[in-house]
Amino acid sequence: MGLSTPSTSHLSQSKYDSVYEPAEDTYLLLDALENDQSQIQEQAPTVCVEIGSGSGCVSAFLAKVLDPHSALVLSTDINPAAALATQETIASNDCSNCVSDQIRTRFTQSMDSRLCGSIDILLFNPPYVVTPTEEIDVTSEASAWAGGKHGREVLDLLLPNVAHMLAPRGRFYLVVIEQNKPDDILELLQRDGLLGERILSRKAGREHLSILRFIKK
Amino acid sequence: MRLITHNMLKCHVKNCTDPDKQFPLRFKDVQLEQIDAERNDEFLVRMLPRIDWPALSKTTKELDITLPETVPGNPEDDEEFLQALHTAILETHIKQGSMLCDGCGHEYKITNGIPNMLLAEHEI
Numbered sequence: 095m096g097l098s099t100p101s102t103s104h105l106s107q108s109k110y111d112s113v114y115e116p117a118e119d120t121y122l123l124l125d126a127l128e129n130d131q132s133q134i135q136e137q138a139p140t141v142c143v144e145i146g147s148g149s150g151c152v153s154a155f156l157a158k159v160l161d162p163h164s165a166l167v168l169s170t171d172i173n174p175a176a177a178l179a180t181q182e183t184i185a186s187n188d189c190s191n192c193v194s195d196q197i198r199t200r201f202t203q204s205m206d207s208r209l210c211g212s213i214d215i216l217l218f219n220p221p222y223v224v225t226p227t228e229e230i231d232v233t234s235e236a237s238a239w240a241g242g243k244h245g246r247e248v249l250d251l252l253l254p255n256v257a258h259m260l261a262p263r264g265r266f267y268l269v270v271i272e273q274n275k276p277d278d279i280l281e282l283l284q285r286d287g288l289l290g291e292r293i294l295s296r297k298a299g300r301e302h303l304s305i306l307r308f309i310k311k
Numbered sequence: 312m313r314l315i316t317h318n319m320l321k322c323h324v325k326n327c328t329d330p331d332k333q334f335p336l337r338f339k340d341v342q343l344e345q346i347d348a349e350r351n352d353e354f355l356v357r358m359l360p361r362i363d364w365p366a367l368s369k370t371t372k373e374l375d376i377t378l379p380e381t382v383p384g385n386p387e388d389d390e391e392f393l394q395a396l397h398t399a400i401l402e403t404h405i406k407q408g409s410m411l412c413d414g415c416g417h418e419y420k421i422t423n424g425i426p427n428m429l430l431a432e433h434e435i
Contacts, residue, residue, distance in 0.1 A: 138357075140357050164351050164353070164354035166315060166316075166358065168319070174422075177425045178423060178425065181423070181425065193348075193354075193401055195315075195424075196424075196425050197312075197316065197320075197425065197426055197428060198426065198427040198429060199427075199428035199429060200429065203323055203429075204322070205428075208319040208321060208334075209319060
């Protein structure tokens with residue numbers, strides 16, 4: 095593939111022990127963004143947000159996909175180690191074409207009203223693993239993957255807000271597994287006026303991963 | 312965190328809803344750092360409509376940063392304006408300190424340039 099995967103070797107430091115390391119789900123999202131590079135460049139986004147940035151691999155890669163175009167890239171995560179890891183990943187990969195900042199928060203909380211109708215690209219690789227509800231957020235590590243019933247409990251808190259957070263022509267890229275009931279997600283967001291499509295799929299061990307892309311008119 | 316990002320942050324404590332008080336958040340005991348960045352006028356002009364100018368104006372005054380009171384008619388042709396805007400929103404980084412809400416008094420801490428906007432259970 096053309097664009098190189100951002101380096102995240104600094105994640106070996108113990109302060110980043112709780113941070114989710116890039117894995118097949120991460121790489122599938124990178125591939126999807128790269129496949130859409132010409133569309134994204136044509137869209138010329140100004141404000142991009144990654145929720146749950148973890149290592150920052152995806153946010154850093156987005157900057158490369160946008161290059162030489164410039165955008166504000168805001169990465170959020172509830173785990174302070176992840177926010178710091180994202181900062182280091184952005185700094186150690188050439189993302190100079192973009193203006194990148196990190197915020198420790200849940201979803202886009204505290205920025206909702208300012209970003210409402212203003213997000214050109216929204217990215218989310220959620221905690222999608224099917225687990226008992228009690229395992230969600232119980233530790234920093236678990237907050238990265240524990241998704242509760244159908245692996246949907248965290249995602250379901252965001253979904254009702256996606257359509258109005260997006261700018262016109264805005265895009266939302268989401269990582270899912272089959273147990274998350276992707277067809278249900280597609281239908282839900284379609285009711286909010288978003289055009290959704292499963293754009294990429296891959297089997298990784300026992301996970302059947304897909305990337306869903308939604309576009310607002 | 313750059314000032315452009317601070318321009319997006321509002322207090323979100325439960326029942327703190329006075330728009331004049333919850334935004335912008337007031338800086339307290341902050342450590343600033345100016346980091347040079349290449350100017351991209353096309354990006355600045357594109358970003359302009361997303362900026363809450365009165366909030367930015369208030370914040371830059373608090374930090375003793377020079378910025379025009381209002382946006383000029385033709386910002387894309389105004390060299391002085393673009394340079395001042397660039398320096399203020401993209402080159403000014405808040406490394407440490409906190410942000411106070413004038414409405415409810417909540418204090419949000421900034422560590423290593425990253426603001427913590429998470430709230431306790433009772434504040435949500």
